[in-house]
Amino acid sequence: MPLSDLWFDPALCLIDGRWQPPASGETLPVINPSDGAELGRIARGQAQDIDAAVAAAEAAMAGDWGRSTAVERGRLLTRLGQLVLEHVDQLAVIEAHDVGKPLTQARNDAVALARYCEFYGGAADKVMGETIPYLDGYTVYTLREPHGVTGHIVPWNYPMQIIGRSVGAALAMGNACVLKPAEEACLTALAFADLAVQAGFPAGSLNVVPGLGAEAGAALSSHKCVHHLSFTGSVATGRLIQTAAAQNVVPVTLELGGKSPQLVFADADIDAALPFLVNAGIQNAGQTCSASSRILVERSVYDRVAEEMAKRYAALRVGPAMRDLHLGPLISARQKGIVSGFLDKGADLKILARGEVVDDAPAGGAYIAPTLLADVPPDHCLAQDEIFGPVQVLIPFDSEDEAVQIANGTDYGLVSSVWSQNGARQMRLARKLKTGQVFLNNYGAGGGVELPFGGRGLSGHGREKGFEALYGFSTLKTVAALHG
Numbered sequence: 001m002p003l004s005d006l007w008f009d010p011a012l013c014l015i016d017g018r019w020q021p022p023a024s025g026e027t028l029p030v031i032n033p034s035d036g037a038e039l040g041r042i043a044r045g046q047a048q049d050i051d052a053a054v055a056a057a058e059a060a061m062a063g064d065w066g067r068s069t070a071v072e073r074g075r076l077l078t079r080l081g082q083l084v085l086e087h088v089d090q091l092a093v094i095e096a097h098d099v100g101k102p103l104t105q106a107r108n109d110a111v112a113l114a115r116y117c118e119f120y121g122g123a124a125d126k127v128m129g130e131t132i133p134y135l136d137g138y139t140v141y142t143l144r145e146p147h148g149v150t151g152h153i154v155p156w157n158y159p160m161q162i163i164g165r166s167v168g169a170a171l172a173m174g175n176a177c178v179l180k181p182a183e184e185a186c187l188t189a190l191a192f193a194d195l196a197v198q199a200g201f202p203a204g205s206l207n208v209v210p211g212l213g214a215e216a217g218a219a220l221s222s223h224k225c226v227h228h229l230s231f232t233g234s235v236a237t238g239r240l241i242q243t244a245a246a247q248n249v250v251p252v253t254l255e256l257g258g259k260s261p262q263l264v265f266a267d268a269d270i271d272a273a274l275p276f277l278v279n280a281g282i283q284n285a286g287q288t289c290s291a292s293s294r295i296l297v298e299r300s301v302y303d304r305v306a307e308e309m310a311k312r313y314a315a316l317r318v319g320p321a322m323r324d325l326h327l328g329p330l331i332s333a334r335q336k337g338i339v340s341g342f343l344d345k346g347a348d349l350k351i352l353a354r355g356e357v358v359d360d361a362p363a364g365g366a367y368i369a370p371t372l373l374a375d376v377p378p379d380h381c382l383a384q385d386e387i388f389g390p391v392q393v394l395i396p397f398d399s400e401d402e403a404v405q406i407a408n409g410t411d412y413g414l415v416s417s418v419w420s421q422n423g424a425r426q427m428r429l430a431r432k433l434k435t436g437q438v439f440l441n442n443y444g445a446g447g448g449v450e451l452p453f454g455g456r457g458l459s460g461h462g463r464e465k466g467f468e469a470l471y472g473f474s475t476l477k478t479v480a481a482l483h484g
């Protein structure tokens, strides 16, 4: 897919409602992970461009956008959601080429992006304050107000979904956004911005500056006129972002991934669980913050679950994104190196099953066969560290207490699930598991646009998605009137 076929120019930034080249005129390559070929170039935005984008956002806050009503913002987001829906097929093809996501999965992301716009469009005018009973002669009430300029630094694994949940909620609350997409995956961010202009978002309300993390990303996260930061990505970068936010004393939402477990008890409906157990590990080639990379199984059903999962793994096929197989390539040769490095560290472990990279997959693609490992000690680095590739570990347990101990025994705490038909156990474990989401007899709940999402521990803090995100993207003001 030549980038000249796109309906927008990918080598530009959107600043103050105008598409413009970066001040330096420099560009970065767009690599198709399915074959390693350069598709075209995107802008290499730097500090000067971030300064211009933040200034445009400040001007928007001081102008019509800052005075917009919640109803108007809701209508704009709803219109944007409609435009996204009308472009779902193009967005899916762009994403498949840019990040190597199998076409069906890319399409699901585009539909989810539309859904975020619809959800936050509908929610914009339903965020309310409260009146607070206070002393005689007072009336006290609270207002939810935008932070002002919000910075959004997003990763390459789910560009459309993460932009939808982060920028969608921020715009609904009336913030003006500066978005720095990941250098590996800018195209759908630019497409989204173009659709936002078409939907009628005023100049400066949404600005997009592609560029490198250490340049545009660092400039945005340390900018003194940014009032809130939202980041999804690695723990290492999250620490840098939080440090930068601390210097300016601004709030930050961090979503840093996980090592999410599914707990399978002997009384579970195992046939119902199996597709969830596998899909939650291999979706998007395992490059999912909420991937379920640890499968904990009660010993009496361990062999059966292992055998059934192995059968499913053996049937998995990996190939170019446009072939729309179970898995596409990883995002880059670098990511393939990271995942291969983990598998090397697990050379002592038992490989139960592997999927297959199709014979005619291009040699330049970042392909890796999905791998299921058995009997993995819970303290092994493959059972502790986020791999961000299609690798799942099976861990047996003998009691409910041991299962909880293993599940809570990593530094992460994003998502977990419990497979059991025992209602009391479901309720007990829902309380005991130290994760931001717990699923009972399911995993991932259909994308979960409406469901608050975020972590504990190294998985980060703050909540995105659902209505809850609107609180994160706003600041609460208390008004106390003494009227006698």
Ligand code: NAD
Pocket (backbone or CB within 6 Å): 153, 154, 155, 156, 157, 180, 181, 182, 183, 211, 212, 213, 214, 216, 217, 218, 219, 221, 232, 233, 234, 235, 237, 238, 240, 241, 255, 256, 257, 258, 288, 289, 338, 386, 387, 388
């Ligand atoms: P990363 O954290 O480096 O990149 C994520 C975003 O942060 C990108 O937009 C990047 O440009 C930006 N960034 C990088 N350095 C920055 C800096 N100094 N200041 C400001 N912004 C900066 O992630 P990566 O290098 O693309 O991937 C490495 C690992 O991160 C993966 O192997 C995976 O474990 C993890 N990861 C997690 C998620 C997630 O959803 N939790 C997403 C992507 C990557």
